[in-house]
Amino acid sequence: MKTLPSSPDLAHLKKQAKALLRAARNGESAALQHFAAQLPIARDLTATELAGWELKLHDAQSVIARDYGFRSWAELKRAVAWLRSTQAEKRETWLRWALEGNARERRLAVRSLAEQPALLAGDAWFACVIGNESLLRDRLARDPSWASQPSGPRSMAPLVAVTHSRLILEEGFETPLLACARLLLTAGADVNATWTDPNYPEWPLSALYGAAGVTHHAGMTRLLLEAGANPDDNESLYHSVEARAPDCTLLLLEAGARVRGTNTIGRVLDYDKPDLLRQILAHDGDARERPWLHHAILRGRSLGHIRLLLEAGADPRAVNEEGISLYRWAQLHGRSDVVEILGGLGVKEDLSEEEAFIAACTRGDAVAAERIREGMPDIFSHLNTRQLQTLPQLAATGALEAVRTMLAMGWPREVRTGWDATALNLAVFQGDAAMARLLLEEGADWRTKHGYGDNVIGTLSWASQADEIEDPAPRDYIACAQALIEHGVPVSATEGYSFSDEVGAYFATLA
Known part of the structure; x- marks a missing residue:
């Protein structure tokens, strides 16, 4: 695999792709073999078969990107832009990838860290984000009180930085990040430390929220709860239901998280998760707290969800904040199945x-x-x-x-x-x-x-x-x-x- 120079030129890379495309279109065997080796869709083709293809520039760009170990030209372009930025811009972009990034951005964060380890070297706060236990241990040995001091570019307490790191979702980072969390807790870090996002100053976000509501990592969530984290932080339970697996939600419920007043029922109704809805209602969810049936219909939930809410005590005659009854709401959303159930309960109204x-x-x-x-x-x-x-x-x-x-x-x-x-x-x-x-x-x-x-x-x-x-x-x-x-x-x-x-x-x- 080739390595990009420290300040790559995208125009030069484009020229490489165009030159490769010309050579392949001219039937040069080396170029055709290059395409066959790097394009997954072409690997089972012979050079003769590949020569008959109508190769395009994007094919050549994909080959060049894969030469450098990237999955796509778009990913290569993002890496080039990052490499050409200033050192301060590199650190800020890298941090955004690590704390907020999607899968593609997290891959770039991991790769760029491996290729430029000096970028974060010696920085104890960044050590929390990447799980560098050794550096973190040295910092705490010099000043144990640092374990609870907000710092770094986001003014996050070290434990909050650890639990918000989405790198825990990438191979090789889970164990060291968990180790850093344990180290900080042992050093006296406040398990209920919070951080305030400048975009949402009225909503302090806890370390537990990072584990249960951002990365949805059951191991980190369990670790914090066992250390005494408060499950009622107004965010963790609500956002935990967004995960594909229910593990974090169930851990929070087992720890006594309060459902009422959190809008968690409304959030789980945003997804097709009837089993999780049942468990939340059985915990201490109040089916009459708000017009959840209206919300279930709005979100296109199944009749099974409707039945669960009714069985839990939801009011079939409920009226929502706009003054619209459940019967009318069901009619206005084409839910004949719900209208039939309501009719069986004696609920019927005349429509305008x-x-x-x-x-x-x-x-x-x-x-x-x-x-x-x-x-x-x-x-x-x-x-x-x-x-x-x-x-x-x-x-x-x-x-x-x-x-x-x-x-x-x-x-x-x-x-x-x-x-x-x-x-x-x-x-x-x-x-x-x-x-x-x-x-x-x-x-x-x-x-x-x-x-x-x-x-x-x-x-x-x-x-x-x-x-x-x-x-x-x-x-x-x-x-x-x-x-x-x-x-x-x-x-x-x-x-x-x-x-x-x-x-x-x-x-x-x-x-």
């Missing part, structure tokens, strides 16, 4: 003409919806903002037939909800290509900005690289990218964005 129209649309009954619209041609002018938001909300949960019917009835395409996002943004966020195609075919505008100030390309960029988006989201971001291009989004609009390796490779084929 506008509500009946929405209910017909959301259950996919175009005939009934059209009949109402014929009697009220200006019906959309009678719908309030909350009612109009039904379209993007159902797009977010994959209700394809409901959205198809709503669009056919003339529903406004650019209504926004949630994080001020349109139906198209929400569909792409979920990686729901079928929904995205439907919306694009019906005139959804990819340029509409969402609440974070970007358009659907920015949504695709973030979501395709995210580690946290859970099933049952389709997460087919390549198909979403294809749908956008096929419906008129120019390739040039993707320039300046980063994507997952797969999505980035697709856009590269179009360049």
Whole structure:
């Protein structure tokens, strides 16, 4: 594997890729063998078969990236930009990768640390982030009180830096980071130390939150709880349910974490986790604390989730903060199954003409919806903002037939909800290509900005690289990218964005 120079030139690397591509297109055996050796898709092809391929620049760039040990050209470009930055910028970027980064960024953090160990050498606070027990032990020997002193670029106590390090998810870092945590606790570090993110000054974040809510590491969570960490820190339990495995949540519940008042039930309903919902309700969750049934319907949860909440005492006649009853809410979201259950409980209400129209649309009954619209041609002018938001909300949960019917009835395409996002943004966020195609075919505008100030390309960029988006989201971001291009989004609009390796490779084929 080749090693990049200390200040690599991206233009030179591009020239290498172009030269390799020219040689391969000219049939030079060495170049063809180079492609066959580095491109996984070409490894089973003979040189003759490979020569018949229509090799493109992105193929050559991928080969060059793999020559240097990177998985993609995009990853190589990020490493080049990092190497060419100042020393201070290198440290700040590296720290962001280690504490906040997705899988790709964490890989870069590990690699860059191995290639430039001097970057963090001798810094005891950074030793907490990487798990350098020896350096940390030396620092504590000189000043034991340092164990509880906030320091470093983020003004974090050493234990908080250890527990927030996402490097614990990478091979070779789990054991040393756990050892550093034990060392700090033995030295008297405050197990309930907190850190305040400048972006959220009203929410102090604990060391336990780092373990249970950020890295979702059961071993670190258990270690802190056994050392006396307070499980009721207002953040750890709520964020623990975001993990793919329930281990941290169960550890917190076993330690006596309080469910009521934390919105944990609402958070677990954001995911398809009925077993975990059952355990949270059985602990001390209050099914009547808030209109959880409304939230379950909003998030597209199954009838099983609804039954669990009802069995735990949720009120079938509950009204949400907007004054909408559960019966009406279920009708407005096309949940005929929930309406049937409510009917069995004696809950039934008359709907207004506008509500009946929405209910017909959301259950996919175009005939009934059209009949109402014929009697009220200006019906959309009678719908309030909350009612109009039904379209993007159902797009977010994959209700394809409901959205198809709503669009056919003339529903406004650019209504926004949630994080001020349109139906198209929400569909792409979920990686729901079928929904995205439907919306694009019906005139959804990819340029509409969402609440974070970007358009659907920015949504695709973030979501395709995210580690946290859970099933049952389709997460087919390549198909979403294809749908956008096929419906008129120019390739040039993707320039300046980063994507997952797969999505980035697709856009590269179009360049």
